[in-house]
Each structure stands twice: as C-alpha cells, then as structure tokens.
Amino acid sequence: MNKVFSKDHEWVTVEGDVATIGITNHAQEQLGDVVFVELPKIGANVVCDASIAVVESVKAASEIYVPVSGEIVAINNELTGDPALVNRDAEGEAWFFKVKLAKPDELAKLMDKAAYDKFVG
Amino acid sequence: MNETLQRTPLYEAHKALGAKLVPFAGYEMPVQYPTGVLAEHNWTRANAGLFDVSHMGQCFIVGPDFETTSRAMEKLVPADIVGLAPHQQRYSQLLNEGGGILDDLMITRAAYKNYEGWLYVVVNASRKQPDYAHIENHLPEGIKLQRGEDMALLALQGPKAVEVLEKFAPAAADLNFMHYAALDIEGIAAHVTRCGYSGEDGFELSVFAKDAARLWDLLMVDVLVRPIGLGARDSLRLEAGLCLYGHELDESTSPNEAGLLWSIAKRRREEGGFIGASRVQKEWAQGVSRKRVGIRPDGRAPARDGTEIQNVDGRKIGVITSGGFGPTVNGPIAMGYVETAFADVGTKVNLIVRGQALPAQIFKLPFIPNNFRR
Numbered sequence: 001m002n003k004v005f006s007k008d009h010e011w012v013t014v015e016g017d018v019a020t021i022g023i024t025n026h027a028q029e030q031l032g033d034v035v036f037v038e039l040p041k042i043g044a045n046v047v048c049d050a051s052i053a054v055v056e057s058v059k060a061a062s063e064i065y066v067p068v069s070g071e072i073v074a075i076n077n078e079l080t081g082d083p084a085l086v087n088r089d090a091e092g093e094a095w096f097f098k099v100k101l102a103k104p105d106e107l108a109k110l111m112d113k114a115a116y117d118k119f120v121g
Numbered sequence: 122m123n124e125t126l127q128r129t130p131l132y133e134a135h136k137a138l139g140a141k142l143v144p145f146a147g148y149e150m151p152v153q154y155p156t157g158v159l160a161e162h163n164w165t166r167a168n169a170g171l172f173d174v175s176h177m178g179q180c181f182i183v184g185p186d187f188e189t190t191s192r193a194m195e196k197l198v199p200a201d202i203v204g205l206a207p208h209q210q211r212y213s214q215l216l217n218e219g220g221g222i223l224d225d226l227m228i229t230r231a232a233y234k235n236y237e238g239w240l241y242v243v244v245n246a247s248r249k250q251p252d253y254a255h256i257e258n259h260l261p262e263g264i265k266l267q268r269g270e271d272m273a274l275l276a277l278q279g280p281k282a283v284e285v286l287e288k289f290a291p292a293a294a295d296l297n298f299m300h301y302a303a304l305d306i307e308g309i310a311a312h313v314t315r316c317g318y319s320g321e322d323g324f325e326l327s328v329f330a331k332d333a334a335r336l337w338d339l340l341m342v343d344v345l346v347r348p349i350g351l352g353a354r355d356s357l358r359l360e361a362g363l364c365l366y367g368h369e370l371d372e373s374t375s376p377n378e379a380g381l382l383w384s385i386a387k388r389r390r391e392e393g394g395f396i397g398a399s400r401v402q403k404e405w406a407q408g409v410s411r412k413r414v415g416i417r418p419d420g421r422a423p424a425r426d427g428t429e430i431q432n433v434d435g436r437k438i439g440v441i442t443s444g445g446f447g448p449t450v451n452g453p454i455a456m457g458y459v460e461t462a463f464a465d466v467g468t469k470v471n472l473i474v475r476g477q478a479l480p481a482q483i484f485k486l487p488f489i490p491n492n493f494r495r
Contacts, residue, residue, distance in 0.1 A: 032352070033159040035446040036421050036453070038475075054475065056423050058158040058446050059352055080421075 003091070004107065005116035006067035008049075011091055012110060019068050019099045019107075023055065026120045028090040031057040037079040037086065040097055044072045048106050053096055055086065064096060068106045074098040129175035130273045130333035138348055145351060146246035148176040153350040161353035162448040165279045165319055170349035171340050172276040178249035179269035179327060182240040182260070187230060190238050193264045194228065197256060199376065199395045201386035202240070207232035210299045210314055212384050214376055215244075215255060220400025221372040222379065223255055224248040225364060229301055229314065241301075241312070241327075243274070245366045259396065273333030278323030278357075280492060281345045286313070286324055289339070293324065298494045309336050315494060318354065320361025320487060322494045359454060360447045362415060362486030368426060368442040369413055369456055377404035378458065380413045380486075411439065412464040415486040416455040416472070418479055423453040424472040430459055431471045431478065438463050441472065450488050459483070 004012050009027035013020050028034065036056040046052050046066045053064035075097045078085055085094045101107075111119060126149040135142060140151035151173065153161060164170055184190030191202040200213035209230055215223040224244050231239040244252045256266050277286060286293040290304040293313060301314040309332040317323035328336055340346050355365070364370050370379055375397075382390075382405065389395065390405050418424055423445050430439040444455030455472075463470060466485045471478035 032153060033157050035159075036423060038422065056446070058162075058356055058448070059152075061423070061425060 002112065004110035004112060005119075006065070006110055007119065008065040008067065009120075010064065010067050012067055012107070014101070014107065017101050017104065018073060019070070019101055020095050021066065021068075021097055021099060022095040023064065023086065023090055024116070024120075025090045028086050031055060031059075031062060031086075033058050034083045034086040037083045037096070039075040039077075039079065040072050042072050042075060046070065046072060046099065048103070055083075066097075066099065067110060068099055068101055068103070070099040070102040072097050073100045127176075129173055130330040131173040131175060131275075131337055134334055134337050135173065135348075140348070140350060143351075146176055148246065150176060151348070151350040153352045154348050156347070158350070158352035158356060159448050161347065161349045162356050164347050165321065165349055165353060165357055166449050167280065168347070169277055169279040169281040169285045169323075169343070169345045170319070170353070171337065171346050172278065172349050172354055173273075173337070174276050174325070175273040175330075175333065176246040177274055178244040178246060178252065179272045179274060180242050180244070180253065181231075181267040181269065182242060182256070182264065183267050184238045184264040186238045190240055190264060191230070193261055194240055195389070196261075196395055197259055198226070198228065199385040199389050199398070199401060200228065201389055202228060202230075204386065204388075205230040208300045208302065210301060210316060214370070214381065214384070215252060216376070216395065216397030216401070217372055218396060220375045220397035220404075222366075222370045222374050222376065223372060224252050224366055225370055226252070227314075227316065233303065243325075248366060271330040273328055273330045275326045275328070275333065275336060275340070276317055276319075276323060277326065277340060277346070278317045278319040278349075279321050282321070282323040283494075285340065285343045285345050288343070296324075306336060307339055309339075311336065318361075318363055319357040320363070320489060320491050320493075321357075322492055355443075356445060356448060359443050359445060359456065360449055360488045361491060362456065362488065364413070365443060374458075375400050375404055375409070377401060378409045378411055378413065408461065410461055411458045412461050413442075413456060414459055414464050415484040415488060416441065416444075416457055416470070416481050417450075417484040417488075418453045418455070418472060418481040420479055421453060422474055422479055424455050424474050424479065424481070428455070428457075429473040430457055431473060432463060433469055433471065435471070435478070438470065447488055454484075454488050455481075456486070
C-alpha cells in the first residue's frame with residue numbers, strides 16, 4: 001500500500017494489519033532541529049486522533065496524534081538516542097511506532113500524496 | 122494578529138537569505154535561517170554570528186549636561202549612572218513603585234562633542250511604548266526623552282567577532298567590555314559597543330536605518346560571519362544565564378529575586394532615591410523568599426516555560442520561566458524561580474512535564490562559562 005497522510009502531518013504505511021507511522025518531511029521542516037522524542041509504550045491501546053507521542057525541537061514541544069486505532073506493537077528506539085534522525089529521514093528510517101489496526105476502515109479518511117501536498121501547499 | 126507588523130531596515134536581507142519570518146513584539150523578525158537553530162547556535166559559539174536586533178528600542182535621555190541628566194536617570198533606575206565614565210555602558214532595570222521590574226535596559230554615557238548631556242538607552246522591543254511613557258512621566262523639567270527614529274541595531278557575537286570587525290575598524294580590538302567607540306566602517310558612522318546577549322565576546326552596532334543593509338552586507342561577506350535568528354538568540358542567552366523580559370523578569374519580580382543585585386552599586390543600595398527603592402533595600406537587608414536559579418533535568422526531555430517545580434515530597438516550590446535545549450550543553454536546561462530554601466546548587470527537585478515528575482537539579486548559572494572580554 002502507498003503512503004497516506006493525516007491532516008496532523010503524520011504518514012502511514014500498512015503491511016497486513018500493521019500500520020507504520022511517522023511525521024512528514026513537511027512537519028520536520030516546520031519543527032526545526034529535533035532534540036527529544038517521547039514514544040508510547042508497547043502494548044498500549046490507542047484510539048484514533050489521541051496524542052500519544054511528543055517531539056521537541058529546540059524551539060517548542062509538539063504532540064503527535066495517532067491517525068488510527070489499535071495496539072502499539074513496536075516503537076523506534078533509535079529516535080530516543082538520535083532524535084535528529086527525524087530531521088535526516090522523517091519519512092523513512094525515522095518512523096515513530098507501529099499500530100496493529102483495530103479499525104482498518106479508518107485509513108479511508110487519510111490523504112494520498114497528491115492531496116497532502118495540496119493540503120500543505 | 123490585527124495590527125500590521127513592522128519591518129526592520131533589514132527585512133529584505135532576511136528574505137533574500139531564506140529566513141523564516143515570525144511576528145515578534147510587533148515586528149516581522151527572522152526566527153531562523155535555512156541552516157536552523159542548532160547550526161546557528163553552534164556557529165555563534167565558534168565563529169561570529171550576525172543578528173538583526175533593530176526591533177529594540179533605541180532612545181536618548183537629553184539634558185543640558187551629564188551631571189544633570191545622570192541625576193535625573195538615577196531616579197528611574199537603581200544603577201550607578203552618575204559614576205559612568207565617558208563611553209561607558211551599564212545594565213539596569215526600570216522599576217515600578219513596588220520594586221517590580223518594568224523592563225531591563227542598557228544605558229550609555231555619550232561622549233560625542235556637543236552631546237555630553239545625552240544618555241543612549243536601549244530597551245526591549247516589547248516594552249518600548251510603556252517604557253517611554255514611564256520615563257517621560259518621571260523625567261524632571263528640562264530633561265527629555267528622544268526616540269531614536271530611523272535607527273537600526275546589529276549584533277555581531279562570537280569569539281571571532283573581533284577578528285571580523287577589526288578588519289574594518291582596527292580600534293574595535295581595543296574596545297573594553299561595556300564601552301563604546303564611534304567607528305567608521307567603510308564610510309558608515311557606527312556607534313559600536315562591546316556587549317551582547319550570547320555569553321560570547323561581541324559588539325552591538327547602532328547605525329542609521331539608511332546604512333543598515335549596506336553594513337549587514339559588508340559584514341556578511343566575511344566567511345567567519347553567518348546570519349543568526351531569534352531562535353538561536355534565545356538558546357544562546359539561556360545557556361549564558363541571561364534574563365529575558367516577560368520570562369525571568371516581570372512587574373512582580375524584584376532585581377533581588379532575579380539575582381541582579383550585582384547591577385546595583387553599594388551607594389545606590391544605601392542611599393536609595395530611585396523608584397522601587399524601598400523593596401530593593403528591604404530585600405537587600407532581609408533576603409528574598411524566592412530566587413532565580415538554573416535547572417538541569419536529569420533526563421533528555423526539555424521542560425518549558427510555565428512548568429511546575431516541586432520538591433522531592435511533591436509540594437510546589439516554584440515555576441520554570443525559560444526552558445529548552447542547550448546545544449552547547451548538549452542537554453535540556455532551564456531557568457526559573459524557587460523558594461529560597463531550595464535554591465542551593467545541587468538541590469534535587471522534580472519538574473512536572475505532561476503529568477510526570479521528571480527529576481532535575483538546581484544548577485549554577487551560567488550553564489556555560491561566559492567568554493566576555495575582560
């Protein structure tokens with residue numbers, strides 16, 4: 001499945017019933033230098049649009065909203081030791097967490113790349 | 122934002138450099154350039170950073186002679202103004218009747234021929250209008266406040282700042298800390314003071330607005346110089362333990378609480394005679410119930426302005442007034458106010474961030490050694 005995007009500037013890819021989620025390149029550009037990332041706990045059950053992680057830049061703290069509901073099955077511990085990875089590769093290596101989807105039809109409201117580019121344009 | 126934002130004479134230069142411009146104190150100001158806050162911060166600590174601080178309030182207190190003008194100014198601020206040598210600058214505060222801080226400011230004794238009765242004053246951008254009204258209300262007959270219209274202010278900060286400036290004006294190298302010289306920079310008349318807000322050696326250059334863009338371009342040609350935005354200005358001053366009005370300083374806070382007694386000469390503490398003196402004198406004699414301190418979280422999470430500070434038993438003992446990430450420290454840092462009993466360096470406290478108590482310690486200010494020219 002292709003990458004899809006939320007209005008809160010997260011990206012989502014799905015393999016089977018697991019979604020991998022991070023923040024968009026546009027979001028990292030807006031944040032500036034990322035110096036701290038706080039991730040949810042594995043096993044946590046999260047609901048769509050809840051704030052479940054925090055990314056702090058030199059300037060400010062920003063909440064990360066999960067665009068789908070389900071269970072956190074993995075977190076990217078690389079980000080804890082190397083938060084700047086978010087600036088270097090936001091839509092690749094710097095994924096935040098993986099969610100086992102409880103309601104796959106929630107994906108339908110997310111935007112494709114063309115729609116997201118227009119949204120931030 | 123209803124009102125139109127003002128622009129400094131360097132607005133076009135910032136745009137050309139790709140700056141991210143944000144509203145700040147009524148001005149459209151560069152918060153960062155494309156390289157970002159971390160790179161700008163580190164560049165200033167190692168080389169020379171160029172800042173546009175033209176939004177700040179430049180004004181003059183004008184009287185017939187230095188003695189008369191300085192006596193009048195001593196009613197408004199607690200610093201020793203009468204004792205200023207020609208060319209010398211001091212840091213001080215405007216206080217309200219209750220001894221709270223209306224603003225902090227820089228005051229310089231002018232020594233230009235025919236301007237011996239003038240003091241050059243720089244106040245915070247966000248406080249210009251209330252400051253000017255307050256000063257005008259309290260100056261005696263015959264002394265007036267003159268706003269510095271059509272002026273710009275540039276800051277060149279960092280260990281290589283002197284190397285850059287002396288190429289244009291060799292006399293810059295001989296300038297002492299907190300003193301000014303009138304320098305000619307490629308035909309531009311610049312009032313250059315050795316001071317700053319970064320914890321590094323450096324200069325502030327006051328020029329006419331019409332000359333600002335050319336001076337900026339002249340300095341930018343040097344490979345040691347890069348433009349620095351307000352983002353790095355804030356992280357630099359926080360590491361240097363310097364106060365920011367509206368954060369560490371406000372109308373309820375006294376210079377004593379803010380740890381600024383060093384800026385009030387013994388004569389002034391003893392004699393008083395300035396607005397707000399009774400509180401300053403009382404707290405000088407009896408001490409303060411809360412104090413400004415440095416704070417270092419044990420972990421990596423920054424604690425921002427407004428964060429509650431608790432003692433290890435979970436009682437609120439204070440609040441953070443500035444907090445973020447210190448690039449040179451390579452970790453989170455903060456300043457804030459705590460009850461005096463918890464102000465000793467090494468005291469363990471907790472910071473309440475997103476509902477969790479994060480362990481932290483009271484830390485000696487500044488977080489990095491100041492590298493001012495002595």
